[in-house]
Amino acid sequence: MRRLLALTITLVAVLGMAVPGAGRAADAARDELVIGITQFPSTLHPNIDSMVAKSYVLGMTQRPFTADDHDWQLACFLCTGLPTFENGLAVREPLPEGVEGHGERDGVALTYTIQPGATWGDGTPVTTADVLFTYEVGKHSQSGISNAELYRRILGIDVIDAKTFVVHADRITFDYNGLGDFRVLPAHLERPIFEQDPATYRNRTLFDTDPTNPGLWFGPYRITEVASGSHIALEPNPTWWGSKPHFKRIVVKVIENTSALEANLLSGAIDMIAGELGLTLDQALAFEQRNGQQFRVHYQPGLLYEHVDVNLDNPILADLRVRKALMLGLDRQAMSEQLFQGHQPVADTKISELDWVYNPDVTRYSEDLEAAGALLDEAGWTDIRDGIRHDAAGEPLQLELMTTAGNRTRELVAQVLQSQWRRLGIDIRIRNEPARVFFGQTLDERRFTGLAMFAWSSMPEHVPRTIMHSEEIPTAANQWAGQNYGGYVNPEVDQLIDKIEIELDRDKRKAMWHRLQEIYAEELPALPLYFRADAHIWPKWLDGIRPTGHMQPSTLWVEQWGAGTG
Amino acid sequence: MLRYLSHRLLEAAVVLLGMSFLIYLLLGLMPGDPIDLMASGDPNITSADLARLKAVYGLDRPLLERYGHWLHGALTGDFGYSRLYALPVTELMAPRLGNTALLMGASFALALVLALPAGVLAAVRQRSWLDYGLNLFAFAGISLPSFWLALLMILLFAVTLGWLPAGGVHAVGDDSLGNRALHLVLPVLTLTLLTVGGMLRFTRSAMIETLRADYIRTARAKGLGPRGVVLGHALRNAMIPVVTILALNFGTLFSGSMVVETMFAYQGMGKMIYDAIIGNDFNLALVGLLFATLLTLLSNLGADVVYAWLDPRISYVD
Numbered sequence: 001m002r003r004l005l006a007l008t009i010t011l012v013a014v015l016g017m018a019v020p021g022a023g024r025a026a027d028a029a030r031d032e033l034v035i036g037i038t039q040f041p042s043t044l045h046p047n048i049d050s051m052v053a054k055s056y057v058l059g060m061t062q063r064p065f066t067a068d069d070h071d072w073q074l075a076c077f078l079c080t081g082l083p084t085f086e087n088g089l090a091v092r093e094p095l096p097e098g099v100e101g102h103g104e105r106d107g108v109a110l111t112y113t114i115q116p117g118a119t120w121g122d123g124t125p126v127t128t129a130d131v132l133f134t135y136e137v138g139k140h141s142q143s144g145i146s147n148a149e150l151y152r153r154i155l156g157i158d159v160i161d162a163k164t165f166v167v168h169a170d171r172i173t174f175d176y177n178g179l180g181d182f183r184v185l186p187a188h189l190e191r192p193i194f195e196q197d198p199a200t201y202r203n204r205t206l207f208d209t210d211p212t213n214p215g216l217w218f219g220p221y222r223i224t225e226v227a228s229g230s231h232i233a234l235e236p237n238p239t240w241w242g243s244k245p246h247f248k249r250i251v252v253k254v255i256e257n258t259s260a261l262e263a264n265l266l267s268g269a270i271d272m273i274a275g276e277l278g279l280t281l282d283q284a285l286a287f288e289q290r291n292g293q294q295f296r297v298h299y300q301p302g303l304l305y306e307h308v309d310v311n312l313d314n315p316i317l318a319d320l321r322v323r324k325a326l327m328l329g330l331d332r333q334a335m336s337e338q339l340f341q342g343h344q345p346v347a348d349t350k351i352s353e354l355d356w357v358y359n360p361d362v363t364r365y366s367e368d369l370e371a372a373g374a375l376l377d378e379a380g381w382t383d384i385r386d387g388i389r390h391d392a393a394g395e396p397l398q399l400e401l402m403t404t405a406g407n408r409t410r411e412l413v414a415q416v417l418q419s420q421w422r423r424l425g426i427d428i429r430i431r432n433e434p435a436r437v438f439f440g441q442t443l444d445e446r447r448f449t450g451l452a453m454f455a456w457s458s459m460p461e462h463v464p465r466t467i468m469h470s471e472e473i474p475t476a477a478n479q480w481a482g483q484n485y486g487g488y489v490n491p492e493v494d495q496l497i498d499k500i501e502i503e504l505d506r507d508k509r510k511a512m513w514h515r516l517q518e519i520y521a522e523e524l525p526a527l528p529l530y531f532r533a534d535a536h537i538w539p540k541w542l543d544g545i546r547p548t549g550h551m552q553p554s555t556l557w558v559e560q561w562g563a564g565t566g
Numbered sequence: 567m568l569r570y571l572s573h574r575l576l577e578a579a580v581v582l583l584g585m586s587f588l589i590y591l592l593l594g595l596m597p598g599d600p601i602d603l604m605a606s607g608d609p610n611i612t613s614a615d616l617a618r619l620k621a622v623y624g625l626d627r628p629l630l631e632r633y634g635h636w637l638h639g640a641l642t643g644d645f646g647y648s649r650l651y652a653l654p655v656t657e658l659m660a661p662r663l664g665n666t667a668l669l670m671g672a673s674f675a676l677a678l679v680l681a682l683p684a685g686v687l688a689a690v691r692q693r694s695w696l697d698y699g700l701n702l703f704a705f706a707g708i709s710l711p712s713f714w715l716a717l718l719m720i721l722l723f724a725v726t727l728g729w730l731p732a733g734g735v736h737a738v739g740d741d742s743l744g745n746r747a748l749h750l751v752l753p754v755l756t757l758t759l760l761t762v763g764g765m766l767r768f769t770r771s772a773m774i775e776t777l778r779a780d781y782i783r784t785a786r787a788k789g790l791g792p793r794g795v796v797l798g799h800a801l802r803n804a805m806i807p808v809v810t811i812l813a814l815n816f817g818t819l820f821s822g823s824m825v826v827e828t829m830f831a832y833q834g835m836g837k838m839i840y841d842a843i844i845g846n847d848f849n850l851a852l853v854g855l856l857f858a859t860l861l862t863l864l865s866n867l868g869a870d871v872v873y874a875w876l877d878p879r880i881s882y883v884d
Contacts, residue, residue, distance in 0.1 A: 040650075042650050042652060044652075141622075144622050144623075147615060148615050152614075203652070205652075208652040209653075227738075228651050228833070229837075229841075230735060230831065230833050253734070253738075254831065255831040256831070257828050259829075260716075260717065260720060260828075260829045260830070263717065263724065263732055264720075264724075264732045264733060266721075267724035267728065268728075269724070269733065436597065436846060437597045440596075440597040440846075441602075442597075444602055466612070472613075478613070479617070481616060482613055
């Protein structure tokens, strides 16, 4: 036994000496970057499924035709110029007979030209043949494309030459010239697979069966290694037409547990943690306190709108005075300061102040317990027994608050809300559920009885049709389709949503957006809390990363990243 | 014996079939489906798209029909596709199975090598300082939360000392045996520390019980030395209950490895099953859970065979 013990100690010591610094040496040549994220992409096919991890990786390997840039303006990435009515590349045209809306509205013809240097990694140019193939896949009902709305709106595509094509769309919306969800596919590789059987194409696509095929990628980098669930390695793509990227290799490593992710960063196994899929804000704040000298922590406010949905079928919450009292009973500024050190700005409506359509002149709710109490009195909740308000019938002012179990921040916020509302005499019962139950059933089928706290992801000037239009209330009759979980109905809001979508004049549109926010703040279909911020953790030597705050990942500008002297 | 084994294997097949139905049913009854999860993260997806995708993935069909379809495929060797990884389930499982087998096998063997002699020693020197020390070690191992121990190991060996890698199966671009072994050290050590305590305690109790038996007293009365009594008579008999526990422990290791695999970003079966359940990946979760069932059945069958070897009075011959 003594021998065994001695042997073990010796073995550990020898191993320790044999592998000094098994992690990556801090002073290694900075031509490799290892990024830690918490999620592995479920597929690398650009148009199947939508998840942040996939956008993050594909940001380095492909380019969308159009996307919002750092200034939140629509810009061309794969195309040479945005078609507009002013430059003549967008032209109104009547809808053909047989198309819904014929005779009632116009469609639009949009001319795009593909970047002349755009070439797949195997040397094949990116051409209009790829555009036509992508359209064919997008249109096919069995192909498994997740967001087919764009393809439904496209009536046809005319090819002018190998690099120029015209898209005929069935309506003119304010974002008529965006082709963000149209991610071009390599026809020379994917067409034979698709044509063999479109229904099983999603299982046989080369993006998942042979992701290191250079012909699949045309961005600054191409994928050279995929270890499912573990990591994806990328190397510069020799056919990339833009400026040459700095790093000779980028590895995206997946470590799902955020504590382990942090430990990996400290051990040097990874260089940075991506804010798009990294530490929660409270973890990042604690990390900064401990290790702020070694790393740069950047907080990027974004569009993730954390709020409390209100079930308006509940007679207590149907009363606007109660909803207003709930808002006046909260000190959201103090909450943001105490829990997030002020990095998550308080929300007035679902529109962030970073968005150009933001209205600063809406009703704002600061903590005012007296006014809140008066509103509750007015609503009939006057009898206070054991600190809880009751109405004339003796019913207690009791509400259920639900959120996702296991999300530490939300659970903490739920407790703060509970204690703040308790001061008004409102009895809040917290009932949290695992995310899959909460999102998959409770919200979807409107099974929450009172309040439900969660976040909406959004985009610049994102029209809230699915969450505010009265046609989007999930019911058994419509098979629980729609995301207006609160059951909010306001004909003026419906009209505004319909009009905003098709108004091209920015000033007019802005006025409508302002009105929409006024109504939101006044009627409170949901209780706004704050906008979430992403915490990016970078080594001091890393330059050039500029997170956007919207849905486009920072990797879309990966060729601008470099190793400085920090 | 052969007939007994065939009978048990047939029983296992029936249990697996029953379990496949039960698991499929339970997974199907869980709220939400993969498309619902997709919708919660995509502000652009329309109701029409959701309905179309449910039809494409067959999620609009009755549960029994879907099970029948899956079973038909499984019997012909097609276990379906993983939705989380967009790969055939079998293709996805093979490397993970190897990783987990390596992790579990190594930690099980190491725990066995440490726990058996330590348990025997603690029993023989009952109420000595050695016994107290080993018991303390055992209880520490049993009570430590696995995620905390794993984190502690990472912080000590990867962050502070920098001796070992913090996680992964191998370094990117270095798939050598040595590199793989290096990445295995911390997960194996953690899993071993978590399991060795229980094994040690069971061995100790079984040995104490056996050492009190009449035949041990007789052996001592006959003048047999302490080594001969312990190794020749007590150990073999004490092993019968220990083997039962070890067989059950083997199945537990499978779930225990999930936390360790997650903390060390080690691509194994435990983590894969967990991810599949959370991510609504029906096919992957089902096959993974069936495999865990198979493993438990086989380890129990193995234990039965070992009983016969340990105790000649136990016979499976008709």
